[in-house]
Each structure stands twice: as structure tokens, then as C-alpha cells.
Amino acid sequence: MTNRYIIFHKPYGVLSQFTQESPKHITLKEYIDVPNVYPVGRLDWDSEGLLLLTNDGKLQHRLAHPRFGHQRTYWVQVERIPDVDAINRLQTGVEIQDYRTRPAQVRLFLEEPFVGDSCSWLGDRIPPIRYRKSIPTAWLEMTLTEGKNRQVRRMTAAVGFPTLRLIRVSIAHIQLHDLAPGQWRELTPLELTKLNQSPEN
Structure with missing residues (x-):
């Protein structure tokens, strides 16, 4: 085969x-x-x-x-704009249930992650995310070397910035x-x- x-x-x-x-x-x-x-x-x-x-x-x-420990990279749209302390906590590891996450690479996008044709598919989700006019959103890039159940969502929630949209953009070199x-x-x-x-x- x-x-x-x-x-x-x-x-x-x-x-x-x-x-x-x-x-x-x-x-x-x-x-x-x-x-x-x-x-x-x-x-x-x-x-x-x-x-x-x-x-x-x-x-x-x-x-x-x-x-x-293969790397997996995600683009994560979160509610509100994470501060330096939240980014540092995500990078160094947070407690989710009875587990502490491994160190991760995390950066805040200064604008929506759209780079020419390399991600021309990135538009509004269908169905759209829950928007609230009075609450801004932000995008993070998070690279993990583990994959616990709903880990990214639990990590951002643990530091006070709930995930609204989650897109995996790479696995290892792919x-x-x-x-x-x-x-x-x-x-x-x-x-x-x-x-x-x-x-x-």
C-alpha cells in the first residue's frame, strides 16, 4: 500500500x-x-x-x-487586548486544571494577521464570532510543543482573555x-x- x-x-x-x-x-x-x-x-x-x-x-x-514535541502554531483571536503580564504568563506556562503547560512562543499581532496572498483566505468566520462593540479583540500567534485537550482555549482563558477564534497555521515545517x-x-x-x-x- x-x-x-x-x-x-x-x-x-x-x-x-x-x-x-x-x-x-x-x-x-x-x-x-x-x-x-x-x-x-x-x-x-x-x-x-x-x-x-x-x-x-x-x-x-x-x-x-x-x-x-513537534511545534504547532496557532493564530488566536481573543477578547480584549492582552497585556505584557498575560503574554509572559502564556510564554512561561499556566495552570489548566491539574496541569502546568510547557513554555510556549507567544506574540501579539499589531494588526490582523494578513500578509498578501499567503493567507488570502483569512476573512470573517462563517458563522461570525461573537462581537461586542464595547470590547476590542486582538490576535496572538502561539506556538506550542504539546496538544492537550482544548489547550489554547484554556490557556487564554486562564490569563483572562477568552478565545473567540482559533486557526492552526502550521505543524512542524508544514x-x-x-x-x-x-x-x-x-x-x-x-x-x-x-x-x-x-x-x-
């Missing part, structure tokens, strides 16, 4: 699975007609962005296992770039080589 390596731009409201548990659920089956590939990790139904799928069990294990929501493509040979060469912790 030939190994397949696919990246998919998961839209909001799509489950990271092929099995439909309810007629109301939209799954990967609506978008990807490739047999025997499965997501590496997951994105929650209310999150968007890069999802990697493969039938390569060895690569799945290496990317999903916490001890290998970038979302201009892949539009609902589209998928095969990894290039160079991307696959870099992915297999990703350093272990």
Missing part, C-alpha cells in the same frame, strides 16, 4: 473524523475522498486550520506522541499558506523530507 500524506484546511464546524455520529455532524468525509487515511492528532469542531492526514502509522505515532478552507492537497516531496527530519526532543 502506498503511503499518502495530505494536508487539509479544516473549516469551522467540521469534526476531525470520517465517522458521522449524528446527521447534524459534518465530517471529513464531506471533503476528502481518500481511503484509509486518518488525522494526525485533531482539531476541535470549533477550531479551523491545518489538519494532517496519513496512512503512515509510524509517522502518525511520531507526530502525535508528546515526547517528540504551513497552511494559501490553502483555502475545505481544500486539501498532497504534501510535496520536500515537505515530506523535512517532516521526517523534524528533530525529536
